[in-house]
Amino acid sequence: MGNKPILYFLCTGNSCRSQMAEGLGKEILGDEWEVHSAGIEAHGLNPKAIEMMNEIGIDISNQESSIIDRDVLNHATFVVTLCGDALDNCPAIPPSVKHEHWGLVDPAKAEGTEEEVDQVFRDVRDDIKERIEELKTSSK
Template sequence: MKKVMFVCTHNFRLSQMAEGFARTLGENKIAVTSSGLAPNEIDPITVKVMSEIGIDISNQTSKPLSDFNADDYNAVISLCGCGVNLPQEWVLRDVFEDWQLDDPAGHSIEYFRRVRDEVKERVVNLIMSLN
């Protein structure tokens, strides 16, 4: 089973969405974790927009990338463009992608939903490509 690390600077919006989708849609296909370079509390709006589509991420936590070993992962996905700031060992995994998605912070709930749906589409494509 492929192991995927989703990384975002703060691990509180985009990477949490990706982790939630990957856990739900990739169950028994991939193992998934998310982390951040400067982790923070998960954004409550992120929890809300995920719950609207039946995915509960309220028990997920924000974790520092430094708690993990790059050699344990096959794929690393940066969601916010922070890939340029990742230690080299993370960028050199079998699969490395930097999706550079928009941060929905400060935008309307509709904007959060649009970003959520884009994250879902990318996660679905990732799961298919890894299997």
């Protein structure tokens, strides 16, 4: 762990929302933060999440789907839970760690035509992007 603040995105399976958040976090926050993501379980990267991030020029295909690392959690500066499952089932977040809950719909559960499903992924991606941009502005 370096000297930079650590931002940790937590979700159920670390396949969609938290992966997009990690990719956006690294892109937007650059060298200012150390950005990680994890899940209660590891479901692997969702190909649609990779595709929707590629649309905005961010490649997350080399990111790994991993389960929560207590060491990272305990050293985190800021933890963001992205779904109710992570909020309810996450190991105890230390009181010294700032925590925010961004309850986002699970794009992997989206139904409809491919275009409709893609739009749910885009909406979630864009929502995460706006929130990280706000975080960058407020942390200066």
